[in-house]
Amino acid sequence: MVKVTIEGLEIDLEQGKNLLEAIRKSNLRITSPCGGKGVCGKCLVKLGKDDPENLPSPIEKELLEEEDIKEGYRLACQVFPHRDVSISIPEESREATLELMLKYATVKKIEEPALTFATLVLPNISNEKDLADIIAKQVSKELSQKIEDRELIDIMNDGKVRIWSDAGKPVAVSSLKARKISIALDIGSTTMVVYGFDIIDQKIVSAEAMTNPQRQYGEDVMTRIDFSMKSQKQKQLLERVVRDGVSDLIRKLASKMGCSSSDVLRITFVGNTAMHHLFLGLDVTRLGKVPFSPEIKNAIEIVGKDIHLKGLEYAKITAPPLIAGFVGADLVAVLLATDLLSSEIPTAVIDIGTNAEIALACEGRLLCCSSAAGPAFEGGNISYGMRATEGAIIRVWSEAGKLKFETIGKSEPIGLCGSGLIDFVAESLRIGLVDSAGTYVQKNCGESLVGKHGNARYLMYSSGRREVSVTQGDIRQLQLAKAAMHAGLEILIDKMGIKKIDRLLLAGAFGANMSIRNGRLIGMFPEIPLNKIMPVGNAAGTGAIQLVTDMNARRKIDAIAKKAEHVELSLEKDFQKRFIASLDFPHQDSRKYPESSRSVKIRVTRGK
Amino acid sequence: MDDVIERLKNAVINYDIDCVKDIAQEVLEKGIDPIKAIEQGLGEGIKTVGKRFGDGEIFLPELIMGAETMKTAMAVLEPAIPAGSPGRTTAGKVLIGTVLDDIHEIGKNLVATLLSANGFEVVDLGVNVPNEKFIQSVKDAKPNIVALSALMTTTMPHMAEVVKQVSASQGAKTMIGGAPVTEDFAKKIGASGYSGDASGAVTKAKELVKK
Numbered sequence: 001m002v003k004v005t006i007e008g009l010e011i012d013l014e015q016g017k018n019l020l021e022a023i024r025k026s027n028l029r030i031t032s033p034c035g036g037k038g039v040c041g042k043c044l045v046k047l048g049k050d051d052p053e054n055l056p057s058p059i060e061k062e063l064l065e066e067e068d069i070k071e072g073y074r075l076a077c078q079v080f081p082h083r084d085v086s087i088s089i090p091e092e093s094r095e096a097t098l099e100l101m102l103k104y105a106t107v108k109k110i111e112e113p114a115l116t117f118a119t120l121v122l123p124n125i126s127n128e129k130d131l132a133d134i135i136a137k138q139v140s141k142e143l144s145q146k147i148e149d150r151e152l153i154d155i156m157n158d159g160k161v162r163i164w165s166d167a168g169k170p171v172a173v174s175s176l177k178a179r180k181i182s183i184a185l186d187i188g189s190t191t192m193v194v195y196g197f198d199i200i201d202q203k204i205v206s207a208e209a210m211t212n213p214q215r216q217y218g219e220d221v222m223t224r225i226d227f228s229m230k231s232q233k234q235k236q237l238l239e240r241v242v243r244d245g246v247s248d249l250i251r252k253l254a255s256k257m258g259c260s261s262s263d264v265l266r267i268t269f270v271g272n273t274a275m276h277h278l279f280l281g282l283d284v285t286r287l288g289k290v291p292f293s294p295e296i297k298n299a300i301e302i303v304g305k306d307i308h309l310k311g312l313e314y315a316k317i318t319a320p321p322l323i324a325g326f327v328g329a330d331l332v333a334v335l336l337a338t339d340l341l342s343s344e345i346p347t348a349v350i351d352i353g354t355n356a357e358i359a360l361a362c363e364g365r366l367l368c369c370s371s372a373a374g375p376a377f378e379g380g381n382i383s384y385g386m387r388a389t390e391g392a393i394i395r396v397w398s399e400a401g402k403l404k405f406e407t408i409g410k411s412e413p414i415g416l417c418g419s420g421l422i423d424f425v426a427e428s429l430r431i432g433l434v435d436s437a438g439t440y441v442q443k444n445c446g447e448s449l450v451g452k453h454g455n456a457r458y459l460m461y462s463s464g465r466r467e468v469s470v471t472q473g474d475i476r477q478l479q480l481a482k483a484a485m486h487a488g489l490e491i492l493i494d495k496m497g498i499k500k501i502d503r504l505l506l507a508g509a510f511g512a513n514m515s516i517r518n519g520r521l522i523g524m525f526p527e528i529p530l531n532k533i534m535p536v537g538n539a540a541g542t543g544a545i546q547l548v549t550d551m552n553a554r555r556k557i558d559a560i561a562k563k564a565e566h567v568e569l570s571l572e573k574d575f576q577k578r579f580i581a582s583l584d585f586p587h588q589d590s591r592k593y594p595e596s597s598r599s600v601k602i603r604v605t606r607g608k
Numbered sequence: 609m610d611d612v613i614e615r616l617k618n619a620v621i622n623y624d625i626d627c628v629k630d631i632a633q634e635v636l637e638k639g640i641d642p643i644k645a646i647e648q649g650l651g652e653g654i655k656t657v658g659k660r661f662g663d664g665e666i667f668l669p670e671l672i673m674g675a676e677t678m679k680t681a682m683a684v685l686e687p688a689i690p691a692g693s694p695g696r697t698t699a700g701k702v703l704i705g706t707v708l709d710d711i712h713e714i715g716k717n718l719v720a721t722l723l724s725a726n727g728f729e730v731v732d733l734g735v736n737v738p739n740e741k742f743i744q745s746v747k748d749a750k751p752n753i754v755a756l757s758a759l760m761t762t763t764m765p766h767m768a769e770v771v772k773q774v775s776a777s778q779g780a781k782t783m784i785g786g787a788p789v790t791e792d793f794a795k796k797i798g799a800s801g802y803s804g805d806a807s808g809a810v811t812k813a814k815e816l817v818k819k
Contacts, residue, residue, distance in 0.1 A: 222788070226761040288762025289709030290736055438667055454664015472664050479667065570711045579714065583669050606623045606673055 005086040019076040036077035043076040044093040048086035105541035112551040184544035187271035208253045213241040225288040247310035261311030268547045272328035292325025321561035326370035333543025345502035360492040369567040371488030376481040377418040386415035396423035419514035426518035432601035482524040483582035507539040523586030613649040620653025623673035632684035642685040654725035662807030700817035703751040705733035707766040712759035746779040758786040768797040781816040
């Protein structure tokens with residue numbers, strides 16, 4: 001073991017592992033588009049002290065400027081420390097997710113403020129006992145004992161105190177100088193985001209994000225459930241890392257807002273059911289097996305010390321109710337933010353992800369399900385798949401029958417992100433490189449297609465030792481993902497007893513960044529007018545913020561969760577049939593996609 | 609007469625579900641042995657489809673349509689097999705199911721389809737199958753192979769339990785598969801075989817029967 005100190009944080013690293021591994025362990029974020037393959041040259045770190053044993057690798061010499069190497073800049077994936085080192089992560093290699101998170105969570109108008117404050121003018125008082133007596137008499141006995149000593153001088157000098165209330169009930173007393181805040185917390189399996197609400201300004205003023213530290217114990221939810229089931233110790237470990245991560249994240253956010261964790265009055269969190277349960281310390285065993293029942297469905301209201309949040313012992317922690325094992329409080333927040341139940345026309349919302357959560361509302365009835373789409377939309381299980389960071393092909397189109405593409409940051413391509421893959425397939429369908437069955441059409445691909453059948457891959461870019469291609473298997477992965485999502489929505493439409501939906505909302509950053517036209521062409525969405533398919537951004541985050549700030553939202557939330565009828569897709573007899581029929585581009589039944597089907601150049605018909 | 613069998617084979621290869629019934633009727637009208645028609649016509653046809661699927665030339669919808677075309681013809685031919693005839697020669701008998709607490713069936717169905725296509729007799733126990741049911745069915749059906757599927761990490765321990773008991777009783781060979789299952793896991797729990805995909809499962813099953 002060697003000790004790697006990253007910006008003050010000490011990480012134990014096994015010999016033979018690289019710095020990228022250490023950074024991942026530390027929960028700090030670094031951009032690493034190629035995933036540590038030594039191709040992209042993006043995971044730049046600065047070594048604190050010169051380590052002569054650790055000379056730059058040939059890859060570093062090629063990708064980095066000599067000057068930079070001299071100054072101690074190295075690639076995290078190329079440095080395998082032999083002894084203790086200390087490093088820092090320069091600004092340019094920090095992953096820029098925060099802007100993205102903030103950009104897509106919208107802050108709605110507060111209809112009825114839930115967090116309020118008032119100023120109380122004190123009569124002449126001479127000591128703290130007088131103060132406590134007045135607070136006890138005019139506000140509450142409980143709060144009269146909670147005035148912090150450090151506040152006393154300011155209060156005495158001003159002759160005024162500030163009374164902070166949540167839902168009309170006084171919850172804190174402070175000097176006029178203090179700023180109290182509240183937090184909306186979105187615990188995703190991949191990323192955790194906190195939004196800071198300033199009560200005086202009545203608005204979200206700041207946000208912070210970090211990788212969910214549980215990721216080191218399992219990338220997907222099932223693996224973490226399994227990890228937690230193995231022993232009490234492992235369960236506690238998962239709980240501890242996420243709680244410590246959240247405490248840390250809030251400490252940073254509070255300090256950015258000019259106060260401290262002890263000024264947090266309320267934290268409302270949302271997340272999928274597994275993240276929700278693990279954060280609260282609930283048993284997740286039953287989430288790992290049929291029929292995936294949650295331990296608790298009701299709304300949660302506890303205080304920070306109940307779950308050992310550091311510095312947040314007295315903050316009130318709340319979570320909205322949830323619906324099912326794979327339809328969590330995050331979807332409930334999405335339903336709130338989109339006000340789906342009030343839709344006058346049949347409207348569906350899809351939160352696109354590894355588990356696509358789908359809800360459909362029609363005339364006051366609300367159905368929802370979760371569909372295991374797999375990680376293809378996020379670039380997972382795709383040969384050159386990657387997240388939407390620099391070097392990812394994000395747009396593909398064609399000019400004169402030739403595919404053209406654009407990368408994030410306009411740099412040399414390293415791989416494709418989900419929206420790039422969708423564009424690639426859609427455009428290939430238009431110009432006949434891929435047929436409606438999802439198979440490459442050799443005669444139209446020319447020399448760009450290498451290999452045959454299952455081994456075929458289309459070269460999008462190749463230069464020297466770098467290549468970006470899409471394999472036949474990658475297209476199959478996309479077919480499986482979009483078919484699972486489409487079949488899920490179809491089952492809901494069918495259960496609702498309607499023929500089609502009139503409007504589709506796409507929640508999550510992915511929906512905001514993809515080409516909706518191309519998504520519809522490949523059959524991810526039903527064929528409804530393009531202007532009826534609308535991205536709504538990070539609606540789960542938006543809903544969590546509403547629950548912090550608005551009484552009106554808080555009153556609605558229980559009713560929303562109670563209204564929701566959950567459909568377990570794997571128990572639906574029709575699911576397999578619909579899934580198989582949804583594999584084609586756009587669909588086996590072209591009557592469902594008259595317009596898109598016409599855009600697919602080579603249509604395969606079977607059985608004739 | 610071989611022309612009819614050839615047409616039967618081609619109907620499966622071309623997923624011609626509309627015509628295959630008529631061709632099967634023709635087989636019976638011409639007095640051709642239904643077992644021969646099944647083995648040399650339908651069997652060969654579905655083998656071609658299975659191979660194309662394994663090679664990645666075609667995808668799931670084609671495979672399923674090929675299998676359904678075959679089933680349609682089987683519904684005509686099978687009842688015509690004379691009672692007491694020696695029956696079809698099979699590649700072996702496979703008991704298949706998704707383990708307890710797990711209800712995912714598409715992958716399991718796919719393997720079952722491909723195994724049937726390759727001449728295996730398949731007994732499908734369905735999904736969410738209790739460990740004891742596997743054990744009891746091994747005793748009752750006496751298969752060559754028990755094939756277990758799991759789609760969730762959390763249900764994989766049931767595989768270990770069934771494999772352990774089946775191996776102890778030496779009742780049958782065992783093979784496992786499913787998205788979270790790895791070759792390492794298969795080795796660790798002592799399963800006789802593993803495959804990462806459906807067509808690989810057929811190859812593995814053939815291997816295990818020979819052993």
